[in-house]
Amino acid sequence: MKLRPLHDRILVRRIDAAEQAKGGIIIPDTAKEKPQEGVVVAVGNGKLLENGTRLEMSLKEGDHILFGKYTGSDVKIEGEELLILREDDVLAVTEGAARSKSSGK
DSSP states (O other): OOOOOOTTEEEEEEOOOOSBOTTSOBOOGGGOOOOSEEEEEEEOSOEEOTTSOEEOOSOOTTOEEEEOTTOSEEEEETTEEEEEEEGGGEEEEEOTHHHHHHTTO
16 A cells, blocks of 8 residues: 655654663563654655645655654554654654664664
8 A cells, every 4th residue: 555644744664773782681572662763654745835835845755764752643554553743743864874873784
């Protein structure tokens, strides 16, 4: 199923953090926090302003982003858990060394 968010919303796939803490302790699923980093899967057309013009999105598919802990709405699509949030809820776009380190590349 193809899903396209509306207006200034984006669809995000969370990037899971490492399963093990630095000290070698394995953290059970019930104690884990949801990751605050993700990859943009789809973007809307942009925010519609009061004067009728459309403000283009600054994010694009494939961007690695950081977002707030309690932002967005969790959705389950074809068995996959995704997050829909507004572009304003994105805190930063990760680039270069920070992104490759966190995604395990």
